[in-house]
Amino acid sequence: MNSLPSPVLDSLRQTTRRRFLQNCGTGMGSLALASLLNDKLFAASPSTTSAQPFGPHFAPKAKNIIYLFQSGGPSHLDLFDYKPELNKRDGKPVPEDLVKNIRLAQIGKNASLLGTRYKFAQYGQSGVWLSELMPQLQTITDDVCFLQGFYSEAFNHDPATIFMNTGAQLSGRPAMGSWFSYGLGSENQDLPAFVVLMTGVGQPLTNAAWGSGFLPTVHQGVQLRSQGDPVLFVSNPPGMGAERRRQSLDALRDLNQMQLDVLHDPEIATRIAAYEMAYRMQTSVPDVMDISKEPARFQELYGTTPGRASFANNCLLARRLVERGVRFVQLYHRGWDHHGGPDGNLVFDLKQRCQETDQPAVALIRDLKERGLLDSTLVIWGGEFGRTPMMQGALKPDQIGRDHHPHGYTIWMAGGGIKPGMVYGKTDEFGFYAVENKVHVHDLHATILHLFGVDHTRLTYRFQGRDFRLTDVHGEVVKPILA
Numbered sequence: 001m002n003s004l005p006s007p008v009l010d011s012l013r014q015t016t017r018r019r020f021l022q023n024c025g026t027g028m029g030s031l032a033l034a035s036l037l038n039d040k041l042f043a044a045s046p047s048t049t050s051a052q053p054f055g056p057h058f059a060p061k062a063k064n065i066i067y068l069f070q071s072g073g074p075s076h077l078d079l080f081d082y083k084p085e086l087n088k089r090d091g092k093p094v095p096e097d098l099v100k101n102i103r104l105a106q107i108g109k110n111a112s113l114l115g116t117r118y119k120f121a122q123y124g125q126s127g128v129w130l131s132e133l134m135p136q137l138q139t140i141t142d143d144v145c146f147l148q149g150f151y152s153e154a155f156n157h158d159p160a161t162i163f164m165n166t167g168a169q170l171s172g173r174p175a176m177g178s179w180f181s182y183g184l185g186s187e188n189q190d191l192p193a194f195v196v197l198m199t200g201v202g203q204p205l206t207n208a209a210w211g212s213g214f215l216p217t218v219h220q221g222v223q224l225r226s227q228g229d230p231v232l233f234v235s236n237p238p239g240m241g242a243e244r245r246r247q248s249l250d251a252l253r254d255l256n257q258m259q260l261d262v263l264h265d266p267e268i269a270t271r272i273a274a275y276e277m278a279y280r281m282q283t284s285v286p287d288v289m290d291i292s293k294e295p296a297r298f299q300e301l302y303g304t305t306p307g308r309a310s311f312a313n314n315c316l317l318a319r320r321l322v323e324r325g326v327r328f329v330q331l332y333h334r335g336w337d338h339h340g341g342p343d344g345n346l347v348f349d350l351k352q353r354c355q356e357t358d359q360p361a362v363a364l365i366r367d368l369k370e371r372g373l374l375d376s377t378l379v380i381w382g383g384e385f386g387r388t389p390m391m392q393g394a395l396k397p398d399q400i401g402r403d404h405h406p407h408g409y410t411i412w413m414a415g416g417g418i419k420p421g422m423v424y425g426k427t428d429e430f431g432f433y434a435v436e437n438k439v440h441v442h443d444l445h446a447t448i449l450h451l452f453g454v455d456h457t458r459l460t461y462r463f464q465g466r467d468f469r470l471t472d473v474h475g476e477v478v479k480p481i482l483a
Contacts, residue, residue: 002056003216054183056453057389061483063376064186064322065180065448066329068315068361072336073162074353075387077400077431078116078346080410081148082129086389087115094390100430103403105155106339109228114391114402117346126421127313133354136362142421143365143374144414145481149425149434152385152406152441157337160384160406165209167470174213174461177328178447179470181219185460186451187325191288195326196221197314200356202336202344210330214463216266221330222291224317225309251292285333288324291316302363315360319367323378333357336383340401365414374426378416378451385409389430397416408434410443417451419483439478446475451482 055094066120076082094114099109107311124141124277137144155159159169166173174182177194186193196210246419253272260268291299292306303312311333318329338344361381368374386409387402387452408427414420425437439447448468456475460467 017292041180042192044310045214054459056184057455057458058450058453060453062415063379064325064327064329064450065163065378065380065416065452066282066318066322066364067176067331068357068364068379069164069330069332069383070336070353070357070381070383071200071332071334071405072157072344073160073337073383073385073387075346075350076148076427077389077402077410078301078350078388079117079131079133079354080129080146080412081427081431082120083115083389083427083429083431086113086431089113089430090115095430098430103155104388107139107388107390107403111390111392111403113389114400117400120296124421126423128423134159134358136358140362140365140414143369144412145418145420145422145424146410146412147424147439147481148410148427149408149428149436149438149442150382150411150444151408151434151438155385155404155406157203157404158208160404161209162206164382164384164441166213167431167442167472171206171208171211171391172213173468174215174219174470175208175210175221176448176470177210177221177448178212178215178219180452181458182215182461183454184327187329190460191285191321191324191326192222193327194219194221195321195329196223197317197331198223198225198330198334199309199311199331200353202337205332205334209332214468215461216269217271221328224285230470267436288320289317289371291320298367301367302321303359310360311356312360312363315364315377319364319371319373322373323371338387338401339398339403340391342398344401345393345398346402368415374415376416378418378448379414379415383409383412386431389432394473405432408432413481417483419481422481424478424481437480440474442471442475443468443478447478447481450477 046112065153077086090113094109094111094113095266116131122129123138126141128141128146130138130141150338152160152163153287154163154169162171162173165175167176175194177196181193184193189406194210198205210223212218212220217368256268256272259265260272294304294316298316299306302316304310304316305313311331311364321329333356335349335354338346338350340346359399365374365379368377368379385404385406388405390403392401392403408431425432425434428435447455456469456471460469462468
């Protein structure tokens with residue numbers, strides 16, 4: 001051991017038993033002496049884990065992103081992807097060659113084809129087909145780019161949601177918003193770079209979709225709430241005034257700094273930054289959350305009800321947040337899982353979800369455009385997958401549904417350097433597979449980062465001996481959709 005460099009010896013002497021075991025990872029092989037002597041194996045160096053962003057690699061087209069995540073899997077076949085052949089074969093057996101090499105979540109491969117029950121028409125200069133369930137979206141098609149050849153890999157909710165948001169199907173990877181926080185930071189030091197807003201009904205969401213994974217926890221999504229405390233555990237407890245809170249935080253900062261000076265653990269620096277951010281949010285968050293300050297014209301445009309939790313309120317909040325420099329705002333709206341039956345069907349429940357989201361999403365586009373913010377704000381609408389062309393349930397209004405379907409579906413994007421009034425890609429005549437100008441999840445992530453001036457192959461973080469990135473080892477920028 002005496003032959004080791006003195007910095008290594010100092011590091012070994014200063015490492016506590018708990019931190020040593022934490023840094024050993026999951027494999028017993030990492031207990032080997034060679035691993036102990038490599039201070040870059042288990043995490044990035046302190047200089048690359050600080051809260052300071054790296055900045056873009058080249059000139060960006062977008063500064064902020066609002067991701068309207070429709071959790072559960074909206075039916076592309078009843079909303080965006082008009083399929084006359086599917087309607088013609090309604091009730092007929094599914095062609096064997098469509099299903100011979102796939103797995104389905106809950107239905108068998110002998111399920112009957114199901115045509116849409118809704119009227120479609122063409123809108124805008126692009127002539128995009130849209131359902132009658134989206135009357136407001138019909139009015140802004142020339143501002144929107146529809147990706148109709150989009151596809152994913154996972155066919156169950158949690159893996160698919162995690163995949164869409166982190167680029168991996170297993171928990172533990174940083175969310176897209178966390179990568180943005182890590183790489184680009186926030187323009188407002190009093191608000192987090194990555195904010196999450198939640199509404200809807202049905203299946204709970206895993207917070208792995210907005211977690212920071214192996215990145216410092218300062219980059220995880222901060223969930224803001226419409227009722228009660230906007231952020232949990234940020235308000236002062238009873239008997240704690242502002243001056244005493246400041247004194248307590250100063251003492252904690254000094255203690256943490258002493259520990260950081262000894263252990264050089266970047267997570268301690270993250271803890272210091274998190275305490276300071278929480279203190280600043282005590283005043284910044286209530287102000288931004290108070291949408292009652294908005295003029296009546298905008299309340300009517302969005303269809304908001306101040307003081308209540310709603311997708312409309314959150315869309316208006318999203319605009320207020322990006323105005324104040326928040327980098328990444330993600331709205332989750334649950335309730336799109338329409339298998340058929342009382343828990344979710346394609347008649348009553350699909351109509352309800354559309355009524356909740358169509359007007360506010362379009363109002364957001366109009367509002368951003370009016371304020372001159374749409375060019376620099378990327379808006380994305382979509383879920384973790386679509387729905388099958390085959391029926392699930394029964395042919396009754398309250399029982400008709402479709403199963404999960406990742407092989408081809410539709411999402412839409414607007415603003416932030418995206419070419420407007422465009423339909424890109426398509427699925428086959430049944431809406432089953434993406435067959436033309438296909439866009440994979442990794443391609444979407446690469447394209448989003450490109451719009452923000454980031455080369456997706458260069459935004460990396462070293463963890464457990466390798467460099468990780470949002471797109472893993474995949475992803476191509478979809479250049480035809482760039483303005």
